[in-house]
Amino acid sequence: MAKVINIQPITRIEGHASIHIQLNDQGNVQETKVAFKSLRGFEKFVEGKPAEELPRIVSRICGICPWMHHIASNKAVDACFNVTPPPAGNLLRELMLTIAHIEDKLLHFFFLAGADFFWGPEYDFSVRNIMGLVKANPELAEKVIRMRHKAKMVLDSFSKKTIHPVAGVPGGFVKPLSIEDRKIFIDNVNELLEFALFALEYAKKNVFPKFDESYPGLGEITTGFIGMVDNKGSLNLYDGNIRLMKPDGTSKEFRPDEYLDHLAEKVVPFSYGKFPYAKSWGEGFSMDLDAPKGIYRSNTLARINVADQIATPRAQAELEEFRDLYGRPAQSTLLYHYARLIEEVYTCERAIEILKDPRIINPEVRAKVEPCAGRGVGCVEAPRGTLIHDYTTDEKGLITRVNLIVGTTHNLAPINLSVDRAARDLIKNGVYDDAILNKIEMAVRAYDP
Amino acid sequence: MPIKLAGESLNACSGCEISILDMGERLLKLLEFVSIIHFPLLMDSKQGKNNSRIVKLPKADVGLISGSIKTDEHLELALAMRDSCDFIVALGTCATHGGIPALANSFHNEDLLEYCFNTEGTDKTDGFPSHIVPELLDACYALDEHINVDIFLPGCPPHPDHIFRALQSIDKNESFSQSKKSVCDNCPATRDGKGQVKTLKRALELPRWHAGDDKKEGFKCFLEQGFLCMGPVTRGGCGGDKEHARCIMTQIPCRGCYGPVKKESNQRLSMLNALASNGIDISSLPETLSMLRFSGGHGLLRPLPRIKES
Amino acid sequence: MPSRFEPIIIGFLCNWCSYTGADLAGVARLQYPPNLRPIRVMCTGMVHPDLVMEAFSQGADGVMIMGCHPGECHYLEGNTKAAVRAKVISVILQDIGVDPNRFELKWISSAEGSVFAQLITDFTMRIQKLGPHKVKSCEYRDRETIR
Ligand code: SF4
Ligand code: SF4
Ligand code: SF4
Ligand code: FES
Numbered sequence: 001m002a003k004v005i006n007i008q009p010i011t012r013i014e015g016h017a018s019i020h021i022q023l024n025d026q027g028n029v030q031e032t033k034v035a036f037k038s039l040r041g042f043e044k045f046v047e048g049k050p051a052e053e054l055p056r057i058v059s060r061i062c063g064i065c066p067w068m069h070h071i072a073s074n075k076a077v078d079a080c081f082n083v084t085p086p087p088a089g090n091l092l093r094e095l096m097l098t099i100a101h102i103e104d105k106l107l108h109f110f111f112l113a114g115a116d117f118f119w120g121p122e123y124d125f126s127v128r129n130i131m132g133l134v135k136a137n138p139e140l141a142e143k144v145i146r147m148r149h150k151a152k153m154v155l156d157s158f159s160k161k162t163i164h165p166v167a168g169v170p171g172g173f174v175k176p177l178s179i180e181d182r183k184i185f186i187d188n189v190n191e192l193l194e195f196a197l198f199a200l201e202y203a204k205k206n207v208f209p210k211f212d213e214s215y216p217g218l219g220e221i222t223t224g225f226i227g228m229v230d231n232k233g234s235l236n237l238y239d240g241n242i243r244l245m246k247p248d249g250t251s252k253e254f255r256p257d258e259y260l261d262h263l264a265e266k267v268v269p270f271s272y273g274k275f276p277y278a279k280s281w282g283e284g285f286s287m288d289l290d291a292p293k294g295i296y297r298s299n300t301l302a303r304i305n306v307a308d309q310i311a312t313p314r315a316q317a318e319l320e321e322f323r324d325l326y327g328r329p330a331q332s333t334l335l336y337h338y339a340r341l342i343e344e345v346y347t348c349e350r351a352i353e354i355l356k357d358p359r360i361i362n363p364e365v366r367a368k369v370e371p372c373a374g375r376g377v378g379c380v381e382a383p384r385g386t387l388i389h390d391y392t393t394d395e396k397g398l399i400t401r402v403n404l405i406v407g408t409t410h411n412l413a414p415i416n417l418s419v420d421r422a423a424r425d426l427i428k429n430g431v432y433d434d435a436i437l438n439k440i441e442m443a444v445r446a447y448d449p
Numbered sequence: 450m451p452i453k454l455a456g457e458s459l460n461a462c463s464g465c466e467i468s469i470l471d472m473g474e475r476l477l478k479l480l481e482f483v484s485i486i487h488f489p490l491l492m493d494s495k496q497g498k499n500n501s502r503i504v505k506l507p508k509a510d511v512g513l514i515s516g517s518i519k520t521d522e523h524l525e526l527a528l529a530m531r532d533s534c535d536f537i538v539a540l541g542t543c544a545t546h547g548g549i550p551a552l553a554n555s556f557h558n559e560d561l562l563e564y565c566f567n568t569e570g571t572d573k574t575d576g577f578p579s580h581i582v583p584e585l586l587d588a589c590y591a592l593d594e595h596i597n598v599d600i601f602l603p604g605c606p607p608h609p610d611h612i613f614r615a616l617q618s619i620d621k622n623e624s625f626s627q628s629k630k631s632v633c634d635n636c637p638a639t640r641d642g643k644g645q646v647k648t649l650k651r652a653l654e655l656p657r658w659h660a661g662d663d664k665k666e667g668f669k670c671f672l673e674q675g676f677l678c679m680g681p682v683t684r685g686g687c688g689g690d691k692e693h694a695r696c697i698m699t700q701i702p703c704r705g706c707y708g709p710v711k712k713e714s715n716q717r718l719s720m721l722n723a724l725a726s727n728g729i730d731i732s733s734l735p736e737t738l739s740m741l742r743f744s745g746g747h748g749l750l751r752p753l754p755r756i757k758e759s
Numbered sequence: 760m761p762s763r764f765e766p767i768i769i770g771f772l773c774n775w776c777s778y779t780g781a782d783l784a785g786v787a788r789l790q791y792p793p794n795l796r797p798i799r800v801m802c803t804g805m806v807h808p809d810l811v812m813e814a815f816s817q818g819a820d821g822v823m824i825m826g827c828h829p830g831e832c833h834y835l836e837g838n839t840k841a842a843v844r845a846k847v848i849s850v851i852l853q854d855i856g857v858d859p860n861r862f863e864l865k866w867i868s869s870a871e872g873s874v875f876a877q878l879i880t881d882f883t884m885r886i887q888k889l890g891p892h893k894v895k896s897c898e899y900r901d902r903e904t905i906r
Contacts, residue, residue, distance in 0.1 A: 008495060009489050009495070011492065011495070012492070012493065013490075014463045014490070015463070016458075018581070033581065035581040035582055037520070037582055037583055038460065039562075039565065039582075040460060040519070040550040040553060041550075041553040041561035041564075041565055043564060043565050043568060044556055044560060044564040044565060045552040045553045045555060045561070046552070048736055048738075049736065050651055050652070050735055050736065052651060052652050052653055053652065053704075056704055057549060057552075057739075057742060060462050060464070060548070060550070061462065062462055062464075063462035063463040063464020063465065063467050063468075064462075064464075064467060066462075066464065111491065112491075125492065125494060126486070128492070128493060129492040129493070130491060131491070134477065142474075142477065145473065145474060146474060152471055153473070160692075160695040160696070160699040161695045161696060162471070163464045163468055163606050164464060164605055164606070166695075166696050166701050166704075167701070169701070170653070174699055174700050175699070260569060263570065264572055265568075265570055265572065266571075266572050267571060267574035267576075267577070267578065268578065269578055269579060270578060270580045270581040271578055271581075271582060272578050272582050274566070274571060285572075368654070369653045369654070371651070371653060396735055397653075403568045403570060405570075438493065714809065715809075715812065715851070718808050718809065718812065718851050721808075721850065721851070722807065722844055725843035725846065725847050726843065728843075731846065731850070737850070748855070750854070751854070751855050751856045752856075753853075753856075
């Protein structure tokens, strides 16, 4: 008999979403929908606010990646007001963004998604989580909690407010970094780098091998990818061009402020989140599992797929190993986790690089700002993907129009496809259990939405 | 017996939950006297059995709710939490006062939908999402506009010190209290009295912050330097048990994220009143609605009337 | 025929001038509508905007503040303070959907009994035209159902 399976809410993710699987009379999957249920209206309700206040407002879009919104917003306001931050201001912004990435990846891998792999999707749900890890492997858990906290405290000691930050300001950064702080940070980030390398080794031994054994092809789809690269084609999280890669591996590059020529968004009836697609491929949009159109993905796997290389040595070595195994572009959905830990190594290395840059302690951290009419696009890579803030101001510098494409939204269509794929593969003749449903959710968690 | 804790987040950003994790190693201590039995961000407990839209939550001693109420689903969850938990803690300024998302209360829902689904770059649509997605309520409400709340923990997000202390006090059966003072009350700024400020500057430049002539740490009150600082009308304590206010110590004025000093007051009215009473021209800032950016619930922000009252 | 709408008007009257002016109007048996509920305060300078907002949220249809003429405040600057606050009150009223015409600040000296009577007459008529002020919280969920 035809019926609908609701998985509600999807757990261990940020945000509010649910899965609805429509079965046909034979008990096989007919249609799958992943609904994104939050509509807060940021784009509208910031109207009329002074642009310089936005970095302190829009961070509330997400409490897990507030730094990325904060900094993308600052960049957009800079562009509206035509200012360029001095080098130290830019470096400090990038430093904060990078350390926030370090923290986020630990959070996602160990606190949210990891539990599926440490125990397996069928394990008792009351244990299958970070609290369970504390009981089962207190040593590892304690280390994870301490390391994540260490990254957080580096941000905290300098910028005080780490959730919904205030330290980035239009024109640059609020204050310079002292020589003493710089030294302490380098020590701390070095420790984080060591942990990142340990975590990657650990996962290569204990987690990634399970992907093929236990979840062959879970939620696997073939899509294009999006991510930012610098002028040498290397992975960059703070600045650069957006590279949009087709499923066949060919790609096009464009400046962030040209995004409207390449991307468009579709409104679907079952989700408050809009579904972006690659307009410039000229094939339209379709979520047909057998012939998807315009679908590309963002987030870790996407970034390491579009980048030609990573400019730091340890992460580059890991990337080469990864590519030897899975090719480029790698498509398997669970590989997001692998890519995440490679990026973890990169962010630690990059943070040290930034800290060692002699310009970082320059006391000149902010350029003078005058409000004016303008339009500006601010773009950074958030953990969940290419984050675009596009603002327009009037001559007083008040906001008249805002368009936001948030990292996660790029992945909304792919998440739908992956979940559909997983559901079709796992639910047969009306047979399913909690473990199967959790496996289907794992297809969502890989994307870390 | 550890206390059983359930958590739900409504119209929220997850920042409040991350603030719980920011307790760091105290998290391990917390887990000694708290047992988490429902918490969608961290564990897989579902709202009910598959297939049913009826929300059924496990019985708990304490329910932490973050976020405001903006959809019928949020409302349903809030009510279910109230029914299944002995204590309800409103976690964060969204839950206590509406928070940033309550800025949406300045607009009608149709205007929000109309705008968000018609931005440049969005393909033309003939309808807004209406299938499966929850229905929007007429406003973004603070929790206590719909359910009784036992402990209010404002802050965007609340400091981990306060969250820890609140849970500890429930465990030990003690009463929980928090600062009744304003951010200014324990601000290290030097203040010389009213000063000569007649207008306020926008946050386009930074207030001066200096080590002082005699090498003493010190800075002049931001308001007295002519910058809007919401310190006077904002509940103090955001720096936690030991530190000063967080934005102030980052060298930037307060924007009011801990909500009003007295739970019921109107931050914007109090601030404008304070400015006006001190001879500062309140029209010198381009807009003042965003003085309610954290506390626009409780009917304080409303859609500007389209049709005038006749 | 429906009975005429009788608005509730709250007046904050300063002790030294306006209240005395009101008294005078009474003694002189001047006619003015009975809708005003006067509240005697020592000085308009002590009427915090919160009180005005409170009056509206408790169901007042109109609110007036009346004090001494500029320069004649017995506490020197109370009424100038009231004047700047009146601006604040108008701004806030507008944003919460209350017509700012429902609020008025006026100066009345102790000798101006007839001016007082005229003012109250005009203001009452103005509020009658505006109609009842619906306390907006009725849009909100019925408080009784709070659990
Ligand atoms: S109070 Fe702040 S941190 Fe908490 S949910 Fe609301 S916006 Fe996020
Ligand atoms: S107004 Fe701001 S800077 Fe001045 S004392 Fe208050 S909190 Fe401190
Ligand atoms: S200073 Fe003000 S805005 Fe900043 S954290 Fe404290 S209360 Fe919030
Ligand atoms: S004493 Fe009458 S207004 Fe001050």
